[in-house]
Amino acid sequence: MTKIFYFSGTGNTLWSAKKIAENLNDKYELINIGKHAQNGEIIIEADTVILIFPAYAYGAPLLFQRFVEQAIFKTPYLAVFVTYGTSPGGALAGISRILKRKKTNAAYFGRIPAMENYIAIFGPPKPETLAKRLAAQKKATGEAARAIIEKRENSVITFRPLSAFVFTMFSIAVKIFYKWYKVSGDCNGCGICEKICPAQAITMQNRRPLFSRKCEHCNGCLNWCPQKAIHFGRLNSRSPRYHHPEITATEIARHS
Ligand SMILES: Cc1cc2nc3c(=O)[nH]c(=O)nc-3n(C[C@H](O)[C@H](O)[C@H](O)COP(=O)(O)O)c2cc1C
Ligand code: SF4
Ligand code: SF4
Incomplete structure (x- = not known):
């Protein structure tokens, strides 16, 4: 096995x-x-x-x-x-x-x-x-x-x-990045972001995602949101998103 x-x-x-x-x-x-x-x-x-x-x-x-x-x-x-x-x-x-x-x-x-x-x-x-x-x-x-x-x-x-130095800087920054995610009015409350988050950093409240400091900054929610409603850095409603073309959100959401 x-x-x-x-x-x-x-x-x-x-x-x-x-x-x-x-x-x-x-x-x-x-x-x-x-x-x-x-x-x-x-x-x-x-x-x-x-x-x-x-x-x-x-x-x-x-x-x-x-x-x-x-x-x-x-x-x-x-x-x-x-x-x-x-x-x-x-x-x-x-x-x-x-x-x-x-x-x-x-x-x-x-x-x-x-x-x-x-x-x-x-x-x-x-x-x-x-x-x-x-x-x-x-x-x-x-x-x-x-x-x-x-x-x-x-x-x-x-x-x-x-590498150890660069990663230490990142691990400090990652604790505040989640505060910079913006959710636009395009959010339809589908909850996909909550399901795919590998760190269980998102909870839905009043059909809107709330981000917590458990966030690993994996970029999953930004990219899987079907409405492109989560914005960060250069990403707004018009920017294309990325995920591996042969992987689906359902597979990513599997938490075995
Ligand atoms: C926060 C963050 C930091 C990253 N840092 C690096 C890096 O230091 N070097 C690199 O080659 N790629 C880096 N990447 C790219 C990812 O390692 C790469 O795209 C990876 O295959 C993504 O895997 P996933 O699709 O399973 O999440 C970074 C991505 C993210 C989201
Ligand atoms: S995946 Fe996008 S549309 Fe769905 S709840 Fe999350 S932010 Fe809203
Ligand atoms: S960036 Fe990744 S870890 Fe952070 S809230 Fe979004 S899906 Fe979860």
């Missing part, structure tokens, strides 16, 4: 997690870490365990880090993957440091290029860029599955001071 634990805001990471799972000749369970990370200690027992997350400011989402800190891994083979838009920096190093502190050995670390989803800063993808990034993601995801099947081993350098 292979257990794959993922965190995903706009579907890139979930897409790779699904494809890796489908390529393994093994029974598998795909598990969204969202709820587990909030539930304290979790014992994870499987023949193979895969952790996969998106790079945030050269680090891993805080919720994902908390999940890894709280988990007790009982597995002969643990592999860790990061999806990223331009450079994952020391994101894998950060997870490796947490595992080392827990005296847990990860056998393999892999990087999977994907579409940059931080469109509030970088803007929406051009069609040719999207096609290239999707092709690169497909290739790297196939390679990730092969590495797992062959039980490959490698390691990462854990000393990444610049």
